[in-house]
Amino acid sequence: MDCRILQVGPLTERFNRRLASEHAVVPLWCQGDALAFLDGQGAGFDIVVTSARFGCSAAMLERLPNVRAICSFGVGYDAIAVEAARQRGIQVSYTPDVLNDCVADLAMGLVIDCARRISAADRFVRAGLWTAGNFPLARKVSGKRLGIVGLGRIGKDVARRASGFDMQVRYHNRRPDADAPYGFEADLLALARWSDFLVLTCPGGAATHHLISAPVLDALGPEGILVNVSRGSVVDETALVAALLEGRLGGAGLDVFEAEPQVPDALLALDNLVLAPHIGSGTEETRLQMEELVFANLRAFTDKGELLTPVV
Ligand code: 8YV
Numbered sequence: 001m002d003c004r005i006l007q008v009g010p011l012t013e014r015f016n017r018r019l020a021s022e023h024a025v026v027p028l029w030c031q032g033d034a035l036a037f038l039d040g041q042g043a044g045f046d047i048v049v050t051s052a053r054f055g056c057s058a059a060m061l062e063r064l065p066n067v068r069a070i071c072s073f074g075v076g077y078d079a080i081a082v083e084a085a086r087q088r089g090i091q092v093s094y095t096p097d098v099l100n101d102c103v104a105d106l107a108m109g110l111v112i113d114c115a116r117r118i119s120a121a122d123r124f125v126r127a128g129l130w131t132a133g134n135f136p137l138a139r140k141v142s143g144k145r146l147g148i149v150g151l152g153r154i155g156k157d158v159a160r161r162a163s164g165f166d167m168q169v170r171y172h173n174r175r176p177d178a179d180a181p182y183g184f185e186a187d188l189l190a191l192a193r194w195s196d197f198l199v200l201t202c203p204g205g206a207a208t209h210h211l212i213s214a215p216v217l218d219a220l221g222p223e224g225i226l227v228n229v230s231r232g233s234v235v236d237e238t239a240l241v242a243a244l245l246e247g248r249l250g251g252a253g254l255d256v257f258e259a260e261p262q263v264p265d266a267l268l269a270l271d272n273l274v275l276a277p278h279i280g281s282g283t284e285e286t287r288l289q290m291e292e293l294v295f296a297n298l299r300a301f302t303d304k305g306e307l308l309t310p311v312v
Contacts, residue, residue: 149172
């Protein structure tokens, strides 16, 4: 089937080139005002190719009357108007599973970096401070208590890694997972009080918006460490900044932010914080697998009208 594809934003050079060589593609980011362009040309597209970052808003979808599939690069689909798509029978695919390892690896990296202060120690050595005295003692990781908010596929991979560090693991979900060998905590505040480390691996979107509020941060407390590899929207960032500045929270490892790539200035000045620029899935190996999965979905749709990894 010949399909006209609207690509919402650029991915890797390799991906952009391959997509353009295999399909008739229009790059939306090169068309000036996106909605004005779609007002005129939107009816000409059958498939949208996008990513977790660029998404596909309801306003865009309204201007794409003939679109039948949205193929997204990424596991999060909070930026895609999934409900509007469902109502119109538009299929949506994403790239689950292939990035679990890398996101879970980064979560553990942030846990260890926050506790052992590897990044801060690196800054200490580079600043020539070692000759003047020893680096302050840090905090142990092995054997500590790790709470997981959102025990999905990535959360389970974090839990397995934490078990390898002899950590105790408990989790908070909307419902207990009968197959999970970890303690379920229905009360998020109780989980935060129990945890030395609270790791966020839940989806973004309206259901989890500001789930991590001032009371949760206070429950985690001045020795507690928050690690966020899910979405910036899950944390009330203003409350987080205040808790860190006032010493009510021990530290944080953040890969995601509310208005990324903007990071609040107040965070940049703090040393009990590890900041990463949304690199959870950002390895050569994983990004290649994510790309391949987008192309496999496109092929399945153009050949058989069915997506391989649909959002359900
Ligand atoms: C993005 C992510 O896909 O998968 C997700 O949900 O947040 C990342 O892996 C990546 O930043 C490209 O948008």
